[in-house]
Amino acid sequence: MKTEKKANITTIPFLGDIILSGSRTLIGIAxxxxxxxxxxxxxxxxxxxxxxAMIKGxxxxxxxxxxxxxxxxxxLLGGMGVAIGNKAxxxxxxxxxxxxxxxxxxxxxxxxDWGLPSALHILLAVIAGMAFAAAWGLIPGYLRAHRGVxxxxxxxxxxxxxxxLTNWLVSDAGFFAESGxxxxxxxxxxxxxxxxxxxxxxxxxxxxxVGIIVCLIFFFLLKYxxxxxxxxxxxxxxxxxxxxxxxIKKQIILVMVLGAMLGGLGGAIEVIGLRHRVYSDFVxxxxxxxIAVALLAGGNPVxxxxxxxxxxxxxxxxxxxxxxxxxxSSMTSIIMALCVLFVIGVGLTDNHRVKxxxxxxxxVAVVKQKEE
Amino acid sequence: xxxxxxxxxxxxxxKRFPGVLANDRxxxxxxxxxxxxxxxENGAGKTTLMNVLYGMHQPDxxxxxINEKEVEITSPSxxxxxxxxxxxxxxxxxxxxxxxxxxxxxxxxxKVFLDLEPIRRRLLELCQEYELYVDPDAEVWKLPVxxxxxxxxxxxxxxxxxxxxxxxxxxxxxxxxxxxxxxAIRRLTSEGRSIxxxxxxxxxxxxxxxxxxxxxxGKLVGTIPxxxxxxxKLAHMxxxxxxxxxxxxxxxxxxxxxxLVMKDVNALDERGIQALKNFNLTVHAGEIVGVAxxxxxxxxxxxxxxxxxxxxxxxxISVNDTLITDVVADPKFIGFIPEDRQKTxxxxxxxxxxxxxxxxxxxxxxxEKRLLNLQNIKKHAQDMIKKYGIKTPTDTVKVSTLSGGNxxxxxxxxxLDSEPILDIACHPTRGLDMGAVSxxxxxxxxxxxxxxxxxxxSAELQEIxxxxxxxxVLFRGEIMGEVDGDTADAFTIGQLMLxxxxxxxx
Numbered sequence: 001m002k003t004e005k006k007a008n009i010t011t012i013p014f015l016g017d018i019i020l021s022g023s024r025t026l027i028g029i030a031x032x033x034x035x036x037x038x039x040x041x042x043x044x045x046x047x048x049x050x051x052x053a054m055i056k057g058x059x060x061x062x063x064x065x066x067x068x069x070x071x072x073x074x075x076l077l078g079g080m081g082v083a084i085g086n087k088a089x090x091x092x093x094x095x096x097x098x099x100x101x102x103x104x105x106x107x108x109x110x111x112x113d114w115g116l117p118s119a120l121h122i123l124l125a126v127i128a129g130m131a132f133a134a135a136w137g138l139i140p141g142y143l144r145a146h147r148g149v150x151x152x153x154x155x156x157x158x159x160x161x162x163x164x165l166t167n168w169l170v171s172d173a174g175f176f177a178e179s180g181x182x183x184x185x186x187x188x189x190x191x192x193x194x195x196x197x198x199x200x201x202x203x204x205x206x207x208x209x210v211g212i213i214v215c216l217i218f219f220f221l222l223k224y225x226x227x228x229x230x231x232x233x234x235x236x237x238x239x240x241x242x243x244x245x246x247x248i249k250k251q252i253i254l255v256m257v258l259g260a261m262l263g264g265l266g267g268a269i270e271v272i273g274l275r276h277r278v279y280s281d282f283v284x285x286x287x288x289x290x291i292a293v294a295l296l297a298g299g300n301p302v303x304x305x306x307x308x309x310x311x312x313x314x315x316x317x318x319x320x321x322x323x324x325x326x327x328x329s330s331m332t333s334i335i336m337a338l339c340v341l342f343v344i345g346v347g348l349t350d351n352h353r354v355k356x357x358x359x360x361x362x363x364v365a366v367v368k369q370k371e372e
Numbered sequence: 373x374x375x376x377x378x379x380x381x382x383x384x385x386x387k388r389f390p391g392v393l394a395n396d397r398x399x400x401x402x403x404x405x406x407x408x409x410x411x412x413e414n415g416a417g418k419t420t421l422m423n424v425l426y427g428m429h430q431p432d433x434x435x436x437x438i439n440e441k442e443v444e445i446t447s448p449s450x451x452x453x454x455x456x457x458x459x460x461x462x463x464x465x466x467x468x469x470x471x472x473x474x475x476x477x478x479x480x481x482x483k484v485f486l487d488l489e490p491i492r493r494r495l496l497e498l499c500q501e502y503e504l505y506v507d508p509d510a511e512v513w514k515l516p517v518x519x520x521x522x523x524x525x526x527x528x529x530x531x532x533x534x535x536x537x538x539x540x541x542x543x544x545x546x547x548x549x550x551x552x553x554x555x556a557i558r559r560l561t562s563e564g565r566s567i568x569x570x571x572x573x574x575x576x577x578x579x580x581x582x583x584x585x586x587x588x589x590g591k592l593v594g595t596i597p598x599x600x601x602x603x604x605k606l607a608h609m610x611x612x613x614x615x616x617x618x619x620x621x622x623x624x625x626x627x628x629x630x631x632l633v634m635k636d637v638n639a640l641d642e643r644g645i646q647a648l649k650n651f652n653l654t655v656h657a658g659e660i661v662g663v664a665x666x667x668x669x670x671x672x673x674x675x676x677x678x679x680x681x682x683x684x685x686x687x688x689i690s691v692n693d694t695l696i697t698d699v700v701a702d703p704k705f706i707g708f709i710p711e712d713r714q715k716t717x718x719x720x721x722x723x724x725x726x727x728x729x730x731x732x733x734x735x736x737x738x739x740e741k742r743l744l745n746l747q748n749i750k751k752h753a754q755d756m757i758k759k760y761g762i763k764t765p766t767d768t769v770k771v772s773t774l775s776g777g778n779x780x781x782x783x784x785x786x787x788l789d790s791e792p793i794l795d796i797a798c799h800p801t802r803g804l805d806m807g808a809v810s811x812x813x814x815x816x817x818x819x820x821x822x823x824x825x826x827x828x829x830s831a832e833l834q835e836i837x838x839x840x841x842x843x844x845v846l847f848r849g850e851i852m853g854e855v856d857g858d859t860a861d862a863f864t865i866g867q868l869m870l871x872x873x874x875x876x877x878x
Contacts, residue, residue, distance in 0.1 A: 224744050226734035233730060236719035243681060243708070243716050244730040245701025 057320025133264020
């Protein structure tokens, strides 16, 4: 009886989709947390206490929560960058690189004093960051569209190039690097190029709101515009897209470059909002976490918001958990990975079930039609 | 004791699935040494009935008798033990294993080590005996589909099947392979084995079978001896109303206004081999030009060049004096029913409504001010569903949940509703059952009457003969010959398909 009812809810378009995919994700996350709990217990800590510490670490006070908000910003932007690629059937795994390029681009603008008003300086820095990342994304985009090069290999390789390019810039490039620094870093950004702090005593900058707005914009773009239709068609069946007159090469490049720009925006906001310098290795895997965010979200822009927050909570709370219970700090990554795996796994089994059900529903419908 | 007369009797078989009565008191019987045809549209219940026979489903009621003794078939292995062999429409072979290994699979054995030699010898004997030659050591995925079919049949014969069920065996075969299959079937029946031959190609059923059992909507329509059956009669019984793929009556073309003009077109296929050679063709408004030929003689490239999906190496193609230089995705101009509906024609994950506008999503009224107008899209979908009789619960379900015939209707609605100047229909009836085929023919005839130029590509000669005003026959990328639709006969076209040019008439 209960399952009957659920089937009814899920047949409502949109709301049903959200309930179905949402519950699927929650089940996956629950299983992931459960399995991680076993691992935590194995490392001689009480899982409940550990998770309690994690929640306290993320929500314990306003500073802790601001920390979550700061951490979520690059995850939202980068996650959306990957997700838009997913929708088009492309694995844009170069977010790490785009973030470095975005940081370099905005850094080049931000370290100079142009005598501009702050808003304009920030805007210029952001635009420069996105432009640099876009140019970087053009490389795998072009290679994929016109030369058929696998975009995953290409973007991951380019990530390394981006990392070493950044390292060189912040250690040896005289015009950019801080001289005599204890750690490779760029010159400090001008005050006018730094994002405002929203809450005194924290490092909360507006990045998180930019991230949420961007996700909502892309939700709208994908669902309600011809651009979104084209993108989804490309992801659904590239042959059909070409047959329907879509310039699929152009669309592939466009989607890659858009993803790169979002990654670049994430990197730019990270440096002008939080770090105020470009450091070597400052992204440290966030770009790859963005891929997991998009996976967890199933490519859905609204899902990216939830998935991004989930990861940020794990990251911030995980540090507290590690301090309070002595569980290794790498446990956070393990929890993330397990949750993603379980969500994907549940999604797969669920798809089979839904397919079976809809086949059956179809058979019933056909029979009814015949009876009529 | 007298030798039993019937190899198989199924009496009053009823099988119910949740919400569906798949088999409703169906009876059939098959004598020793007989070929029984089992006819029915897609979804009529043929496959369910055969799955009951093969022990995959248990009937809710009814009896099965083998050699006139009642049996209970609880599993496929029980069925095999009873001498029932089944060749499924979709082969059940392990593609990465060799032919021999596939034969060995599932043979009960209590030995620890397999001795393949006697099995190989027996297999080669069987190949010889039935003229179904395959290399025992070839990996299955490397074999052409026709030979994979032989493997399935040999597998059943190796297990000494007395009743062999062939589910749409000719769907994947070339004409010469079909002949080979026919010879093997004759051979098998002469040894007293029985064949149940499932097909919806009426011509074959009439040629091969001794008797035909027809089912419709899960119920038995009747069983008739083949000599009393005509294709028209069988089609009528199968669909429940008179249908024909006979030649459609038509009025002669009044005036000749060229629409599609191809001049000296040369094109390559995907592998870079010449697929069209100095190709010249003109199709006029209000005529159907049938393109006959064995698959792979340039039909695909022809359609792709005209629709702009493929760029010819040289030559020009114009439609209504407009040169085709890029993909044409304007259904007011060219309506294109592609060869492979799932691979090219539809986005399977999209809804029916979305699939109906994949060529016009960015044009009014579906897009206004750079936004999709979801209301207009929905309204259009509901209009199309009604107008073209697309059987779907709603316009929001994924097109992948629809049956093949209804998927094709979605494509037809999209491509032809805007009344294009030129229609390209590539194998529009492939995989459809009789009722749907006749529906597609109606649509194409209406297009002709409307004044569209229609290019109709098909591998089914009968369909080409039924619809075409003119017939061109492709052979290795060239037009081997052109015949008038009214006077054409299958034999001449068959000759042309094999590459024998018409003799000059003196």
